[in-house]
Amino acid sequence: MTRLNIGLQLYTLRDVLAEDFEGTLRKVAALGYEGVEFAGYGGMEAEALRDLLQEINLKAIGSHIGLHLLEGNLDAEIAYLKTIGAKYAICPWLPVEARDTEAWRSHLVKFEEYGKRFQAEGIDFAYHNHDFEFEVEIDGQIVFDALYERIDPKFLKVEMDIGWVQYSGVDPLAYIAKYAGRLPLLHLKDYRGGEKGQQIDTVELGRGDLPLVPIIEAAEKASVEWLIVEQDRCANPPLESVSESMEWIKTNYLNK
Known part of the structure; x- marks a missing residue:
């Protein structure tokens, strides 16, 4: 099997x-x-960011693009992604008022429209889940599954x-297998505790409760392209956290 690429969701390092946007990218x-x-571009012009990424040998996987930007700034977002050489545009989150059943019916239509627009420009559109996609149903089907059943795979990938x-x-593991072939991006994170409805303590890889090694093995079988480290909140300095998570990946995956 082809080795998975290892990326970082920069939201982890937002502070x-x-x-120091450029200096932090160099450290990554x-x-x-x-x-x-990406989850924002630090005010950099697209050409300058493209040149920096080439210099430090980092690939632009894609970007998390908020719903308001998809609705009101789509052409500019496409132009930026194309300039930096990114392959993926991802809707990362929905505000609370946009999560009820009727709102989701509208999203199903709009997401396919966005997907068609991105595809025409050589970019794949994807959706990044939280937990609320498993709490609402459309016609008896949880939203997570309804999204991907009702929108053509050409126009919506799974992150x-x-x-x-x-x-x-x-x-x-079952959900990774279920979406094999449509799942290019997997956010790899770990957490401790957190019963349903309670706060999650996100931690560095290997310090929590997730079966990370079987997850990576399942991702390989499902033809995932990128494992993307993300830690929503860091108790330690964020650069130390992402360094520790990378060392875990080296020990348990890259150097095995």
């Missing part, structure tokens, strides 16, 4: 990026990450956040 590359998934899948009480 240090706000202080030095830690051994092969690609980054599965495996931590939220497990937190929702769903078997993460």
